[in-house]
Amino acid sequence: MLKLVIFDLDGVIVDTAKYHYLAWRELGFELGFEFTEKQNEAFKGVSRLACMDIMCTLAGKEDMPTSERERIANQKNDKYLELIKNIKNDELLDGVERLLKDLKSAGIKVALGSASKNALPILEKTNILHYFDAVIDGNKVKKAKPDPEVFELAAKELGILNNECIVFEDAVAGIEAALKAGMAVIGIGTQENLPNAKHLFNNVGETTIEFLKMIV
Incomplete structure (x- = not known):
């Protein structure tokens, strides 16, 4: 029942997935690569830090320290919050x-x-x-x-x-x-x-x- x-x-x-994608895409450019919508499919339902780990792999920056990953992930979230602040x-x-x-x-x-x-x-x-x-x-x-x-x-x-x-x-x-x-x-x-x-x-x-x- x-x-x-x-x-x-x-x-x-x-x-809101589109806003997440735009925020991750901007971050991808900063990391030196173009983040695609197809790659974004793997991010759906996944935690922010787990997504950041994938971004590091895609950017060839697997050796990035955890503290730096957290800082950049928070930066991405700030961008996302800016994008959704007027959602209705x-x-x-x-x-x-x-x-x-x-x-x-x-x-x-x-x-x-x-x-x-x-x-x-x-x-x-x-x-x-x-x-x-x-x-x-x-x-x-x-x-x-x-x-x-x-x-x-x-x-x-x-x-x-x-x-x-x-x-x-x-x-x-x-x-x-x-x-x-x-x-x-x-x-x-x-x-x-x-x-x-x-x-x-x-x-x-x-x-x-x-x-x-x-x-x-």
Whole structure:
């Protein structure tokens, strides 16, 4: 029985992924290479410092000290925050608020499960924070996806069993994390980008509560 729906943030609720890409791309130029959108696919659902490790590899700077990696990663985050400071409700992706309203009306709990450390301000700026019963973000977890910690914490915080949950994800690492947690998963994207997703949609708006109940 479906009791909890967990949403990833970037690329599922809002397209903040494009802002992350622009910030990483600018950093790539500073490190001496052009960071592409294809390379950015591997960053979805991954922690900031893990992304920074990949950037160092791409730039041929594997010997960069940890302290310098952290400094540059924070610099990237400052750029990202500058880009999203004016984000509004009209930047929600198709069907998100409609499904959130339907879930609330049906008495189904809603949680956020995201690696982002900036999740709360984004939910506040887009005026949807009140729909969420739990927000598990990068400030609350120690392990990045594909570790299932973020989703397991959401279920635990609300006292719900893992097999009573569905996760919406747009990243391979996130889908893997949900599957490891024993949760049903809906991928937002294409078969090419999400080969490990059994159920695929272009956006959240293409799904219904009736369908969600069928797969749990």
